[in-house]
Amino acid sequence: MVLPSFLSRVRPLALALSLGGLGGCMLGPDYRRPAVSMPVEYKEAAGWKAATPHDGKAHGDWWQAFGDPQLDALLVQVEVSNPNVAQYLAQYAKARALTGEARADLFPSLSGSAGMTRSGSGGGSYLTSSTGSSSSSSGTQSSRSVSGISNNYSTQLSLSWEPDLWGKLRRTLEENRTSAEASAAELADATLSAQSSLAQNYFQLRVLDERIRLYDVNIRSYQRYLQVVRDQYEEGQTSRATLAQAETQLESARASSLDLQWQRAQYEHAIAILIGKAPAEFSLPVVEHFDYRIPQTSAGVASSLLERRPDVAAAEREVAAANAAIGVALSGYFPDLTLSASGGFQSSSTQKLFTVANRFWSIGPSFSQTLFDFGATGAQVDQARAAYDATVASYRQTVLDALGEVEDCLVELRTLETELAARRRAADAARESERVTYDQYREGMIDYLDVATTQNTSLSEQQSVLQLVATQLVTSVQLIVALGGGWQSGTEGLAEAR
Structure with missing residues (x-):
């Protein structure tokens, strides 16, 4: 053939x-990670407890450190069911496809075609027969149209290739590849953010259950107290003001409990949405007792954030993509072959x-080759350089924000530990004061107003303890996430994008 x-x-x-x-030249600067000012250690890590193991990294499923099976089951669903995470997953798949397309441009393309055409030209008519007589003017005649018709069959293969003389195609591949790596990191960041939100909502809900349970206990006590006061009032042993005070105390506690119940419902709705379900399709039953654990977390060295935070990694990869785009723009000055x-x-x-x-x-x-474009190519190069400078600034800001988040969580957790201990001592003292005051009231030594005051104080202190527990749990989640959760750069997702 x-x-x-x-x-x-x-x-x-x-x-x-x-x-x-x-093997030709490549226009544009070769990428180097922008320098950022990183402290040797965190300012607020002084005296911080070291975790076990001592490598300062939360590997894999970071939420397991809290030891809550229900939380574990919920957080696993985020990665597979959360619509926002699915959106970032699709964007990552698109970025990888663009990388494959850019890689294919480096090699020749072969196309084939086959076809058949029919064409015609010319045409006319001519006389075929005639009859007639001298006595009449009648007769017959016929004509036939003639045209030239031809068929044409063809088959063809075409080979085309653009040699990458100036590195334009390779810089484009580099840009798309690093963009895909940034997309992979953004997917990890979106997943981590959704998991963080769910964990925080879960702990808030569980603590609300404890606070509602505490109100229920006090409401039952207030009901008993109210019955005692009502009996005394009917017997003329106490005043109407005392009865009104007991009624006010009971109804106030009921109102506060109802306020927490709608808050709990909203947290439950938020959890349902985070796992990709309609609120009507999801419910989280109340547990008999909420046993929580505050995990020990080591902050590690500050520079590890550059490898452990997916948002920092995404920002750095965007810088690399912008750097490659400069080379693509510079290739506009040279001819394409x-x-x-x-x-x-x-x-x-x-x-x-x-x-x-x-x-x-x-x-x-x-x-x-474009011979004259009134400075359009130069403007494109300037745009690429400006875009690079913008991504560098964004990267450095992301690093600073990450450092600030870790420092904030460290100081808050350290302070909360001392604050919670003091609040628990205050709650214990308030409960003792409530007990003594009620005994004095039963002996007729004081009015019920004093009892109500100490009871309200005791309830308030116990509620404050639970609120601090919720804050401590939420801040623990925030610290783990601020340190990057279980993510590390160089994961399988990034490797596949290369």
């Missing part, structure tokens, strides 16, 4: 030029299509 013979001649040339093009070759057969008959006499072929290079 002639066409395979033609391709056998072209293939060595294309391979040689491909290897030469892939395209090598093309085609060959095939063309005939009016399929029986004689694949013969030497009916073959055709062409091969040759072509150059294209």
Whole structure:
């Protein structure tokens, strides 16, 4: 066959030029990570407890450190069911596809075609027969239209390739690849953010359950107290003001309990949405007792944030993509070379299509270059450099924000530990004061107003303890997430994007 013979001649040339093009120069600066000022250690980590193990990293499923099976089951669903995470997953898949497309542009493309056309030309009519007589003017005649019709059959293969003389295609591949890596990090960050929100909502809900349970206990006590006071009032042993005070205390506690119940419902709705369910399809039953654990977390060295925070990694990869875009823009100053070759057969008959006499072929290079564009190429280069500077500034700001988040969580957790201990002592003292005061009231030594005051104080202190527990749990989640959760750069997702 002639066409395979033609391709056998072209293939060595294309391979040689491909290897030469892939080894050509690359315009634009080679990427180097921007320098950022990183402290040796965190300011607020002084005296901080070391975690076990002592590597300062939360690997894998970070939420397991809290030891709550219900929380574990919920957080696993975020990665597979959360619509926002699914959106970032689709964007990552798109970025990887763009990387594959850019990689394919480095190599020749082969296309084929086959077709048949029918065409006609000319045409007319001529007389075929006639009859007649001298006695009449009648007769008959006929004509036939004639036209030239031809068929044309063809088959063709075309080979085209743009040698990457100036590194434009390789810089484009670099830009798309680093963008895909940034997309992978953004996916991890979105997943971590959704998991963090769910964990915080879960702990808030569980503590609200404890606070509602505490109100229920006090409401039952207030009901008993109210019955005692009502009996005394009916017997004339106490005043109407004392009865009103007992009623006020009971109804106030009921109102506060109802206020917490709608808050609990809203947290439950938020959890349902985070796992990709409608609120009507999800419920989280109240547990008999909420046993919580505050995990010990080691902050590690500050510089580890550059590898452990997915948002920092995403910002750094965006810088790398912007750096590659400069090389793409600079290539606009230089001509594009395209090598093309085609060959095939063309005939009016399929029986004689694949013969030497009916073959055709062409091969040759072509150059294209913008000779004058009124500064458009220079403007594109300036845009690329400005975009790079913007991503560098954004990267450095992201690092600063990350450092600030860790410092904030460290100081809050350290302070909360001392504050919670003091609040628990105050709650214990308030409960003792409530007990003593009620005993004095039963002995007739004081009025019920004093009892109500100490009871309200005791309830308030116990509620404050639970509120601090919720804050401590939420801050613990925030610290783990601020340190990057279980994510680390160089994960499988990033490796696949390369």
